[in-house]
Amino acid sequence: MPGTTPVIIGSERSEVGLPAGMEILVSGGSALDAVEAAMRLCEDNTADHYVGTGGLPNARGEVELDASLMIGSSRAFAAVAGLQGYPNPISIARAVLERLPQHSLLVGAGAALFAAECGFPTADLLTPEAEKLWRMSLLEATDESVEGEDTTAQAGDLAYRHAALELVRRLAPHDGPWGTINILALDAHGELCVGVSTSGYPWKYPGRVGDSAVPGAGNYCDIRAGGSACTGRGELSMRGGTARRVVDLLGAGVDPEAACRAALADAALLPDDFRAELRVLALTPDGRHGGAATLRGATYAVMTPDSAEPELHERSVL
Template sequence: MGPRPRSPFRRATPWLVPSLLAVSVAAALTVVPGTEADDGRSAPTAAALAEPGEVRGKDGTAGSPGRPVPRPDARDVVLAVHGGAGSALDPATTPPERAQAYRDGLANALRAGKKALDDGGTSLDAVAAAVRVLEDDPLFNAGKGAVFNADAEHELDASIMRGADLAAGAVAGVRSLRNPIDGARLVMEKSKHVLLSGEGADDFGARHGLATVTQDYYWTQARWDALLRAKEAERGGTSAARAPEALADARSTGTVGAVAVDRRRDLAAATSTGGLTNKLPGRVGDSPVIGAGTYAKNGTVAASATGAGEVFIRGAATATIANLMEFKGLGVAPAAYEVVVERLPRLGGQGGVIALAPNGDFDAPHSSPGMLHGYLTRDGRLVTKIYPQESPANS
């Protein structure tokens, strides 16, 4: 591992060198862009079973007067991923090839997780494999393609959790691990700790053989341009016109994550991020915080969050979803909706979550206009959603 390059905001000559990463697409599964077919939304509601004036969801659970109980987005899901919540991709300004690249990225992650499950792996293996693919894809804000902090450096966070025994591991502020999710799993399996940060986390990963890189590996033009725009905005300037691909990246600014359930009905969740553009050095968001950005507990839910990290920490977002299911008896959709759409916005932040119950019920509520995500059903059907029309906010 070479010496860490210094920030161009600390000296006159930038150290960054552009690099590209091609996105490979496998065609082993049927990809259904934005479809709602067979995902439960078209099924009849349980309204006919309700008493006069009562509102019920499809599972028969009573809801608040005047508001239907939220229903799962899909049934029989075994694996789901997200690529971040943001202001949403716009079909009018996102070039078709760019949109396809986002779909391919999500689909490739789902295929990687599926392969892990098909090979007899656990749900933990599946979420780690899926997130690793997203970390290697420069379109997403994790691993390659992570955003810059205020000193034009990269500090990455990740976490992973196993629902069977509540084992968890996380890394925060790492600067040289190629795949932070591998570092998080290593902390879980090879240390007595849950969270390692900074140089200690990097060194721990390197000592155990994880692939390491120099900072220029994470660099992408889109993230560099985003930092320059943020710096200009701080100075009170106006940003120059942005290319469609820059608009697309700006509107998909979040974290990546995965949730899975395996044949043993064991749950797992994983999350990884580069954080916020122009964040203060040392800032840590919700992604490596167990119970905020990531949570998995057998019998309740596996959840991975994306959005305003500080708010998700204050609201203990993913753990609260699990607690609502366990102690209040809510289904996965009502619990996730209550946290993401009703509670967290009152704390001042937007975002979303992918949440999977052990019976395969899946929901992806978000208060932000958009959230890139996709899921895989037990029968091999693969769905990706990148536009608001495919996944409306607050639903």
């Protein structure tokens, strides 16, 4: 609706990009432009090892990126997943939205082919720091190595590979900020947009795609109710349809914070031997916002036209 007060919110570490997004919003720009611009700065932040350039690699040492966008007024959705060699998957997701509207999700080699056709620049996504973290946590954690000879695997080779897989499953994220980045924006014209970008779980099985590229799981947006996005254990939010559940609750009149908490409570009922933290954010068409997490101390960032810098808000705790 014309005359809406712009708002932009984001998950932890989105503060790198939110000011650029708000600058677009206060100048009358679109929520889509704001989300893309803000997220690109997050993806280009090489100190962040969970999105874009510098993201931690999969179990084979390859950085695979996922990103998605959803527009509230049309519920148009576009995503790329398992993308290698392109530093800004959020922009490629936007290109899918605008140049390939007959599709919503491109993966792997197909996503890379489309990016090349669109002229997006390539880059080496595995930075020296990220590679060092990977080697220290995975390769150097075993005393023996498997030789690369072209021979039939022996019992010892198979035992090593099984042990390596068990190691990958046990590894927790390194100390410091981590996780997918969500950015949600409401523009002066009343449009809502939600964007998500991630390099996924570190040391993941090659080809693993989480909730960030799945509508209704890690990302959902409906102008009639609001937008929502998730970070953390993506397999849980895929099974629980967590982002869509939040939006449905918003549509039923539930407060954003309470809706986020209720969606997490529902996901908590799912059996999961690999349970890890899950967090969720919500933004409504009238600018109300809220967030929830399964652990204390979680925050999210907010900017309005009156903000000098991103303001941190505590998330409700399940």
